[in-house]
Structure formats: structure tokens, C-alpha cells
Amino acid sequence: MLNAFVLSAGRLIQVPALVPEDLSRPEVLWVDMVDPTDDERELVQKVFKLELPEDEEVKDLEESARCYVDENGVHMSSFFLSHSEDEYANVTVSFLLNQGRLLTIRQDELAVFRLFRLRARVQPGFVATAQEILLAIYDAAVEYDADVLEEIYTQLDGVSRRVLDRSAEMTDEIMGQALAELAGHEDINGKVRLDLMDTRRALSFLLRSRVLATAQEGDLREVLRDLESLNNHSAFLFDKINFLMDAVMGLINLAQNKIIKIFSIASVVFLPPTLVASIYGMNFAHMPELAESWGYPAALVLMVLSGISPYWFFKRKGWL
Structure with a gap:
């Protein structure tokens, strides 16, 4: 034009x-x-x-x-x-x-x-x-x-x-x-x-x-x-x-760190119960509590307490 x-x-x-x-x-x-x-x-x-x-x-x-x-x-x-x-x-x-x-x-x-x-x-x-x-x-x-x-x-x-x-x-x-x-x-x-x-x-x-x-x-x-x-x-x-x-x-x-923090805490909380379960999964012949009637409930209580303890510790420290 x-x-x-x-x-x-x-x-x-x-x-x-x-x-x-x-x-x-x-x-x-x-x-x-x-x-x-x-x-x-x-x-x-x-x-x-x-x-x-x-x-x-x-x-x-x-x-x-x-x-x-x-x-x-x-x-x-x-x-x-x-x-x-x-x-x-x-x-x-x-x-x-x-x-x-x-x-x-x-x-x-x-x-x-x-x-x-x-x-x-x-x-x-x-x-x-x-x-x-x-x-x-x-x-x-x-x-x-x-x-x-x-x-x-x-x-x-x-x-x-x-x-x-x-x-x-x-x-x-x-x-x-x-x-x-x-x-x-x-x-x-x-x-x-x-x-x-x-x-x-x-x-x-x-x-x-x-x-x-x-x-x-x-x-x-x-x-x-x-x-x-x-x-x-x-x-x-x-x-x-x-x-x-x-x-x-x-x-x-x-925001990404918060997500990673949740996964990190979850892994730490579930680590002690996993350790307890691993111990009682060993194939040793002499584990007296396995033959007791209270052995299974005691193992469950121990796993619950071992999981609650780190969570309570983190909460008290203000990390959560």
C-alpha cells in the first residue's frame, strides 16, 4: 500500500x-x-x-x-x-x-x-x-x-x-x-x-x-x-x-520441601515398627515369647509404641 x-x-x-x-x-x-x-x-x-x-x-x-x-x-x-x-x-x-x-x-x-x-x-x-x-x-x-x-x-x-x-x-x-x-x-x-x-x-x-x-x-x-x-x-x-x-x-x-518432609517423617515413623517386625521374623529356634499366648499382642503393642515415640519426639521438638 x-x-x-x-x-x-x-x-x-x-x-x-x-x-x-x-x-x-x-x-x-x-x-x-x-x-x-x-x-x-x-x-x-x-x-x-x-x-x-x-x-x-x-x-x-x-x-x-x-x-x-x-x-x-x-x-x-x-x-x-x-x-x-x-x-x-x-x-x-x-x-x-x-x-x-x-x-x-x-x-x-x-x-x-x-x-x-x-x-x-x-x-x-x-x-x-x-x-x-x-x-x-x-x-x-x-x-x-x-x-x-x-x-x-x-x-x-x-x-x-x-x-x-x-x-x-x-x-x-x-x-x-x-x-x-x-x-x-x-x-x-x-x-x-x-x-x-x-x-x-x-x-x-x-x-x-x-x-x-x-x-x-x-x-x-x-x-x-x-x-x-x-x-x-x-x-x-x-x-x-x-x-x-x-x-x-x-x-x-x-511446597516441594513440605512434601519431602512428610515422606521423610513417615519413613522415620515406620522404621522402628519395621525393625520389630523384622526381629520377630527371624528363624531362630529359641525365641521364648513366640510360644507364649501374649507374644503376638506384645509384638503388636511394641510396634505401635515404637512408631508413636518418634512422632511424639518430632512434635515436641516443633519439627511438625
């Missing part, structure tokens, strides 16, 4: 009908390509006289080659967070600042771009140049990452209350569910952290490329400060997740 946007009364408006003449209009500030077809790629390359990178080329680029400047303009490739069906993923988006226009290429529709388009459409003067569009997209991406981190913290707070609530019984099902939730939150937090680190790298390159005005550089530095605070918050969430993981694993170990 190929979309072009122009400024109208200070608002960023999409061009309704897209033909080569529309793309070549000087007032076109942004050309957005979402999973473009071969024909759409050819159209853009023909109109702007440049060569667009292929999807596989973008994915295979080394970290040091994801941002560069050539005769076509400033090239940048960054990770953006994608959310669909309760799954998060890092999606690569390519940017190209070319002769006062911004070209973007991506494979999926992203919430960040929807948020930016809404703001640019309803707020007059929100953006005025291609550089401002680029900065506004990155700013929206940082806000989206902040919202995801806030949601993670909220859900972790619920897990924390369930795990650390002493009045509630921690069943195997609850502990297993808590572990699954914590593992999911750690995975999402890791993807957000990767997105933040990649965004910081891209914005630092943009600052060094000196294609921004002084006021835009100030806005970029504000975004970088927000990134730094989000990185710290992400590190805090990692620590919190690891703490809750350790707490859940500790509770699981305690």
Missing part, C-alpha cells in the same frame, strides 16, 4: 488519488509504503530517481550499516514495537530523507504510525517539514514504549499481590500461572528495551548528521532524555520481574 501526504491548512492530509503526478508534487512531504508491491516500488523509484532497499537487505544489514548518508539522502532503519493478538514483536522500519521529503517503508501497519497520523491530521502546525515528521514519529514511538512499560508495571503489581499475599493459599495452578505471566512480561520488556536502544542509536546518528534545524535538535535531545528515563525504568522492571521469579520459585521449593 502506497500513501502520500501533503500539508493543508497546517494539517497533514493524505492525497486521495495517487498517480505519478501526485507523488512528484513539491508539496508532498511524506510517502508511506506499507508492504509495497513491486509496481509501487518501481513507481517511487522512478518518480524520485532512487533505489529502495529490499526487505531482506534491510533485515540483513549490520548494526553499523543501518544508518548512513549517500547521494539520495539520509537513510535510517529502526526497530518499532508491533502488537497483534497479545503478541509483541520488533518490526524494522526504513526511513529516507530525500530532498525535503520523507519516505518510509515497513511491512506491517503499526500503532505508532496511526497515532502520528491522527495527531498530524487534527492538530494544525503539528509538523511542517519532513524532518519534523521523522522526529514526531520517533516521539510517538517513545510514548508507545512508555505505555507498554506502564502496562507491564501494572500487571506485575497484580502478580506481586498474588504471590506475596500470605492470606491466600498458593496452589500449583496459581504458581504456574504466575511463572507464565512473569516469563511473558520479561519477553515483552526485553523487546521494548531493544526498541529503545535501537531508537537511541538512530536518533544519535540523526543528531550527528546535521540535517536538523537548531530548534529540531533541541526537540531531539528531549526525546533522547525521555529514552534515558525509559531505559532506567525498563531496568527496574527487569529487577522486579527477577525478584518475583525468585519469590515464586522459592514458594515452589517450600
Whole structure:
């Protein structure tokens, strides 16, 4: 899908009908390509006289080659967070600042771009140049990452209350569910952290490329400060997740130790009666009590007493 946007009364408006003449209009500030077809790629390359990178080329680029400047303009490739069906993923988006226009290429529709388009459409003067569009997209991406981190913290707070609530019984099902939730939150937090680190790298390159005005550089530095605070918050969430993981694993170990303790005590309690029964199972010729009428009841009483004695001793010591 190929979309072009122009400024109208200070608002960023999409061009309704897209033909080569529309793309070549000087007032076109942004050309957005979402999973473009071969024909759409050819159209853009023909109109702007440049060569667009292929999807596989973008994915295979080394970290040091994801941002560069050539005769076509400033090239940048960054990770953006994608959310669909309760799954998060890092999606690569390519940017190209070319002769006062911004070209973007991506494979999926992203919430960040929807948020930016809404703001640019309803707020007059929100953006005025291609550089401002680029900065506004990155700013929206940082806000989206902040919202995801806030949601993670909220859900972790619920897990924390369930795990650390002493009045509630921690069943195997609850502990297993808590572990699954914590593992999911750690995975999402890791993807957000990767997105933040990649965004910081891209914005630092943009600052060094000196294609921004002084006021835009100030806005970029504000975004970088927000990134730094989000990185710290992400590190805090990692620590919190690891703490809750350790707490859940500790509770699981305690529950397992209780079970092992029961088996250990049962084996110790039944050991003396087993010893008594083993003694009277010996095939010696001279065991006088075996011939007595009270021999069998006495053996039973002795086995019962030998079993009760260790239980009473453990109870008195407070081991039960």
C-alpha cells in the first residue's frame, strides 16, 4: 500500500488519488509504503530517481550499516514495537530523507504510525517539514514504549499481590500461572528495551548528521532524555520481574520441601515398627515369647509404641 501526504491548512492530509503526478508534487512531504508491491516500488523509484532497499537487505544489514548518508539522502532503519493478538514483536522500519521529503517503508501497519497520523491530521502546525515528521514519529514511538512499560508495571503489581499475599493459599495452578505471566512480561520488556536502544542509536546518528534545524535538535535531545528515563525504568522492571521469579520459585521449593518432609517423617515413623517386625521374623529356634499366648499382642503393642515415640519426639521438638 502506497500513501502520500501533503500539508493543508497546517494539517497533514493524505492525497486521495495517487498517480505519478501526485507523488512528484513539491508539496508532498511524506510517502508511506506499507508492504509495497513491486509496481509501487518501481513507481517511487522512478518518480524520485532512487533505489529502495529490499526487505531482506534491510533485515540483513549490520548494526553499523543501518544508518548512513549517500547521494539520495539520509537513510535510517529502526526497530518499532508491533502488537497483534497479545503478541509483541520488533518490526524494522526504513526511513529516507530525500530532498525535503520523507519516505518510509515497513511491512506491517503499526500503532505508532496511526497515532502520528491522527495527531498530524487534527492538530494544525503539528509538523511542517519532513524532518519534523521523522522526529514526531520517533516521539510517538517513545510514548508507545512508555505505555507498554506502564502496562507491564501494572500487571506485575497484580502478580506481586498474588504471590506475596500470605492470606491466600498458593496452589500449583496459581504458581504456574504466575511463572507464565512473569516469563511473558520479561519477553515483552526485553523487546521494548531493544526498541529503545535501537531508537537511541538512530536518533544519535540523526543528531550527528546535521540535517536538523537548531530548534529540531533541541526537540531531539528531549526525546533522547525521555529514552534515558525509559531505559532506567525498563531496568527496574527487569529487577522486579527477577525478584518475583525468585519469590515464586522459592514458594515452589517450600511446597516441594513440605512434601519431602512428610515422606521423610513417615519413613522415620515406620522404621522402628519395621525393625520389630523384622526381629520377630527371624528363624531362630529359641525365641521364648513366640510360644507364649501374649507374644503376638506384645509384638503388636511394641510396634505401635515404637512408631508413636518418634512422632511424639518430632512434635515436641516443633519439627511438625
